[in-house]
Amino acid sequence: MKSVKLHFLGAxxxxxxxxxxxxxxxxxxxxxxxxxxxxxxxxxxxxxxxNFPPLEIDLVLLTHGHLDHSGYLPRLFKQGYKGPVKSTAPSLAVTSVILMDSAKIMEEDAEKANEEGYSIHEPPLPFYTVTEAEKTIEYFEAVEIDTWYKFSNNIGYRFLRNGHIIGATFIEFEITGKRIVFSGDIGREKDPLLPPPYKPQQADYLILESTYGDRLHPEENIEELLSGIVKDILEKRGILIIPSFAVERLQHIMYILWKLYEKNKIPNIPIFIDSPMGNDILGIFSSYPAWHRIDPGELRKMISHFNIITSYGDTWKTIDDNRPKIVVAGSGMVTGGRVLTYLRYYLEKPETYVILIGFQAEGTRGRQLQEGAAEIKIFGKYCKVNASIKHLQSLSAHADQQELLGWLKEIKNKPEKVFLVHGEPAASDFLRLKIKDTYSWPVHIPHLNETVELLL
Known part of the structure; x- marks a missing residue:
């Protein structure tokens, strides 16, 4: 092996x-x-x-199915990639759901923008279509967990469980005796739905996420907060809207609400789950019981407790329903999906509560709400924010700084380099200092499209 180059083409x-x-x-x-x-x-x-010829790529491996890890696949195929896409079976199931759902939303958004004339693009186009997503899925190939696969004479790889969402992994490469580890997104140690992440034992080069590298998740009494809000909306005849990531966080919040009802901490208030993608993910939980902690019987009971919305017509019936209620709807960063319809109608009402769950990326409506925006733009029109906004960081699917440092502690050798990715600059730099102080390992924060040569 003469050389190995590592290209940072995103995150x-x-x-x-x-x-x-x-x-x-x-x-x-x-x-x-x-x-x-x-x-x-x-x-x-x-x-x-x-930023690399797709025709020259031989293999794509996915750590997990979230859009920020899989959503460029249809464009990669459109530009000439012709090889397989490999990951665990539940990850590929999640990716299939996400690609199809996002393609439908993109087509609908482009059509709506064209009809109402609020897009700056002429004509408005979807990033990829349903047909392109379907063609991409045809190339999916499932792999087994903790099994070494041979790519070439000197290169092998394997997938290891990583918490975060169902099917998620980190990926280890063995190249001429050196170990290269891509962390993917690392999950929580005490996630109620998923087993804790495995930890790497060796890493000569480590590509590590740093989403929450500068903070610890707070200890929040979520049950007390939710039961208090439910009491308030019952008195005010209001609504609680929870924008939710369809994968894992939606199932997590359903589990919390179900347990609150079982413990008689909240009454039998109508709870609507309005996320077609989230409903499909519930099916994946049913299909892969070995990947999560919920007993299959309890999972069925939990699902039957909620009003599962399947059509957009039922979304409007729910909006017109004047009873106090809870609505859990996609998307988690309020970037699209059914939740926008509810917020457009309810955000200006002071009896409305909105709970944001997990990380809200810069530039998203979720971040704007988190930071106290007086109004946000939905479907080309500004809506005043008179609702009460809460942000729960403890429900994040990402490890915090302490958990990230703990994920490293079983590595027995000193890495030649740690590369911090998947973090905003302040978070990455803070984690860089913590790794340096804790382990005395060399750390580098790459910039977009940087290429480094790995010494093997």
Whole structure:
């Protein structure tokens, strides 16, 4: 092996657009293939040609199915990639749901923007279509967990469980005796739905996420907060809206609300789950019981407790329903999906509560609400924010700083380099200092499209 180059094609200096390419004499492997989300300058990067010839990529591996790790796949195929996409079976199931759902939303948003004339693009186009998503899914190939696969004479790889969401992994490479580890997104140690992440034992080079590298998740009494809000909306005849990530956080908040009802801490208030993608993910939980902690019987009872909305017509019936209620709807950063319809109608009402769950990326409506915006733009029109906004960080699916440092502690050798990715600049730099002080390891924060040569 003469050389190995590592290209940082996304999630460098930002939390979105994860794409890392290993360029070797024996072939080229892309680890994750995510879309950029958030501020306009990042979103515009999605429309640029891929920064490495897609025809020269031999293999794509996905750590997990979130859009910022998989959402660029249809564009990669459109630009000429022709190889397989490999990950665990539940991750590929999640990716399939997310690609199809996002394609439908993109087509609907483009059509709506065209009809109402609020897009600056002429004509408004979806980033990819349903047909393109379907063609991409045809190339998916499932792998087994904790099993070494041979890519070439000197390169092998394996997937290990990582918490975060169902099916999520980190990926280890063995290249001429050196271990290269891509962390993906690392989950929580005490997630009620998922087992704790495995920990790497060796890493000569480590590509590590740093989403919450500068903070600890607070200890929050979520049950007390939610039961108090439910009491308040019952008195005021209001509504609690929870924008939720369809994968894991929606199932997590359903589990919390179900347990509150079981413990008689909240009454049998109508709870509507309005996320077609989230409903599909519930099906994945049912199909892969070995990947989560909920007993199959309890999972069925939990699902039957909620009003599952399947059509957009039922969304409007729910809005017209004047009873106090809870609505859990996608998307988690308020960037699209059904939750926008509810917020457009209810955000100006002071008897409304909105609970934000987990990380809100820069430039998203969720971040604007979190930071106290007086109004936000929905479907081309500004809506005043008179609702009460709460932000729960303890429900995040990402490890915090302490958990990230703990994830490293079983590595027995001293890495030649740690690369911090998937974090905003302040978070990455803070984690860099903590790793240096805790482990005395060399750490580098790469910039977008930087290429480094790994010494093997």
């Amino acid at each position: 460098a200096g930002t939390v979105t657009g994860s794409k890392f390419l290993l360029e070797t004499d024996e072939g080229n492997i892309l680890i994750d293939c995510g879309m950029f989300q958030g501020i306009k300058d990042l979103r515009l990067l999605n429309w640029q040609d891929f």
